[in-house]
Amino acid sequence: MSALDAWLTAQPPWVWHLAAVSLLVLGSAWVVFVPARVVYADAPDRRRWRDLRLWALVIVVPYVLLYWFLR
Amino acid sequence: MLQPLDLVVVLLYLGAVLVIGVLAGRRVHSGGDFFVGGRSLPFWAIGMSIVVSDIGAIDMISGAGGAYRYGVAQANFDWIGSMPAMVIVAFLFVPYLYRSRVYTIPEFLGRRYGVGVQLVQAAIWLGFLLAMLALMLWMSAVFLGGVLGWNTTLAIWVTVAIVGLYTTTGGLRAVIITDAMQMIVMFVGFTALVVLCLAEVGGISGLVEKVSALGPRTDDHFALLLPHDTDKPYPWSGIVFGLGMVLSTAYFCGNQAVIQRTMAARSEWDAKAAMLFAALCKLFVPVLVFLPGLAALAAHPELEDPDQAVPKMIVEVLPTGLTGLVFAAFFAALMSSVDSYLNSSTTVTLTDFYGRARAALGKPPASPREELRLGRVLTVVFIVAAGFTAPVIERFETIYVALQTLLSLFQGPTLAILLFGVLWRRATGKAAFVALVGGVGLAAWLTAYGEDHFPSNDPFLFISFWSFVASVATVVLVSLVTPPDPPERIRGLVVGHLTAEEGIS
Numbered sequence: 001m002s003a004l005d006a007w008l009t010a011q012p013p014w015v016w017h018l019a020a021v022s023l024l025v026l027g028s029a030w031v032v033f034v035p036a037r038v039v040y041a042d043a044p045d046r047r048r049w050r051d052l053r054l055w056a057l058v059i060v061v062p063y064v065l066l067y068w069f070l071r
Numbered sequence: 072m073l074q075p076l077d078l079v080v081v082l083l084y085l086g087a088v089l090v091i092g093v094l095a096g097r098r099v100h101s102g103g104d105f106f107v108g109g110r111s112l113p114f115w116a117i118g119m120s121i122v123v124s125d126i127g128a129i130d131m132i133s134g135a136g137g138a139y140r141y142g143v144a145q146a147n148f149d150w151i152g153s154m155p156a157m158v159i160v161a162f163l164f165v166p167y168l169y170r171s172r173v174y175t176i177p178e179f180l181g182r183r184y185g186v187g188v189q190l191v192q193a194a195i196w197l198g199f200l201l202a203m204l205a206l207m208l209w210m211s212a213v214f215l216g217g218v219l220g221w222n223t224t225l226a227i228w229v230t231v232a233i234v235g236l237y238t239t240t241g242g243l244r245a246v247i248i249t250d251a252m253q254m255i256v257m258f259v260g261f262t263a264l265v266v267l268c269l270a271e272v273g274g275i276s277g278l279v280e281k282v283s284a285l286g287p288r289t290d291d292h293f294a295l296l297l298p299h300d301t302d303k304p305y306p307w308s309g310i311v312f313g314l315g316m317v318l319s320t321a322y323f324c325g326n327q328a329v330i331q332r333t334m335a336a337r338s339e340w341d342a343k344a345a346m347l348f349a350a351l352c353k354l355f356v357p358v359l360v361f362l363p364g365l366a367a368l369a370a371h372p373e374l375e376d377p378d379q380a381v382p383k384m385i386v387e388v389l390p391t392g393l394t395g396l397v398f399a400a401f402f403a404a405l406m407s408s409v410d411s412y413l414n415s416s417t418t419v420t421l422t423d424f425y426g427r428a429r430a431a432l433g434k435p436p437a438s439p440r441e442e443l444r445l446g447r448v449l450t451v452v453f454i455v456a457a458g459f460t461a462p463v464i465e466r467f468e469t470i471y472v473a474l475q476t477l478l479s480l481f482q483g484p485t486l487a488i489l490l491f492g493v494l495w496r497r498a499t500g501k502a503a504f505v506a507l508v509g510g511v512g513l514a515a516w517l518t519a520y521g522e523d524h525f526p527s528n529d530p531f532l533f534i535s536f537w538s539f540v541a542s543v544a545t546v547v548l549v550s551l552v553t554p555p556d557p558p559e560r561i562r563g564l565v566v567g568h569l570t571a572e573e574g575i576s
Contacts, residue, residue, distance in 0.1 A: 008299040008308045016296040016307035020151055023315045027155025031162050038166060042338035055347045056158045062354055063154045070295040
């Protein structure tokens, strides 16, 4: 077993779940930095519900809960 | 096995798909209408189509079988295998793909990097799509023949007629509209199955109690992430780094069937929203597919073939009528796969081979009407050819396995060149070609000789991660020692390089 394998095997379950949750959060939260003109490009109006950044942030919440609590 | 009422439900469903699909064809007047639905479809229809194309009937059977064997860890492929990949694709890739007005991913890579990368990508995708088309047609026919009591040859040609008719007349518009309908049938049918399965085993608490009582074999059945040295095929490290970071993103940004659907959106906003709506729908897929598998484990812990978990629960718990609906859902999944592979094969052939050949011969691009005519002819040719090859594809299982393995080798390198193609204007065509070939070569070497270096017996999650890392390093290093591509090649294709008129700077 390589040193990397040994290190990965030694990690406790909370580290696995923290890694998964971090990936989900970081992979989704970066969209808050996407400019509004890109988010609303081609949209017929700029109503709040069309803000796709909010969609991403709302949709990721159940995924985060699943990966944090389903152990 | 099916009662007359069930048969009526299945036949009504098939008739409805055919009518709706053919009606959708009345608005098809050009190649653009045929290949990308005239760029007129709303986000919800495209999102549902992405989900249903992604879940085949094989996934339903083997997914439930996987839940029976390995527990809820099987859900990772729909959960962390969808998020955050679909968010990344929606905000990072879709704007550039949509604005570049391409029909295929190889076409985008061709514009960004040149013809070499385009042809390599198109060839591997076309081989995979055609093999899958014949295989899915065979499976649909076996399933339909089994349910309706027809012989397999008759079932093949009935499926060819139904799918061929609506795909030839309606193109991608018909495919997406029927897919949306198919997703509703799948969700309604499987929700009924889940509710009745849970009632059979005493609800969620009864399910947990019965499965946990089965001893050491089910110790991990309710854990989503498993140890790095687990004897099951989904260690947490492979799931997070291989699946979550590389494979899922590569799948959603490089899969022709998925991306072609987003190109059919009526606006760039709808294209991005479709991807996010699909991510929301994917949340429910494991619940619908895997709970019946776990319920079968609770009710029948000694099944010889875990892939029989769902069929067994269908027979046991569903009343007449609902059984027909769930069978219709299975057939929906199969048909949506057949129509997706058929439409995508046609699009890749005409765009990446025929279009390139015309350009090489100095001819102008085909007119919209000619594109439509060729698209329809090729659709008929492919579905009829698939009808003839479907009965023999099973005998050549090694070809299918080889193509699927080859495609998996491409995932990491493809993600690397797509990512750097969009993010880094200095990435060059030569670097992308070397990274693609070198990354695939490394992945092939690791697949053949690297098993001892990984803890899992099936190390594709780790191989995709390391081939991605190697391809990233290659793109960067080779780009820095090769001359930059001319600005006109990358205009509109790279972050910070869309014109002000197009709204992104």
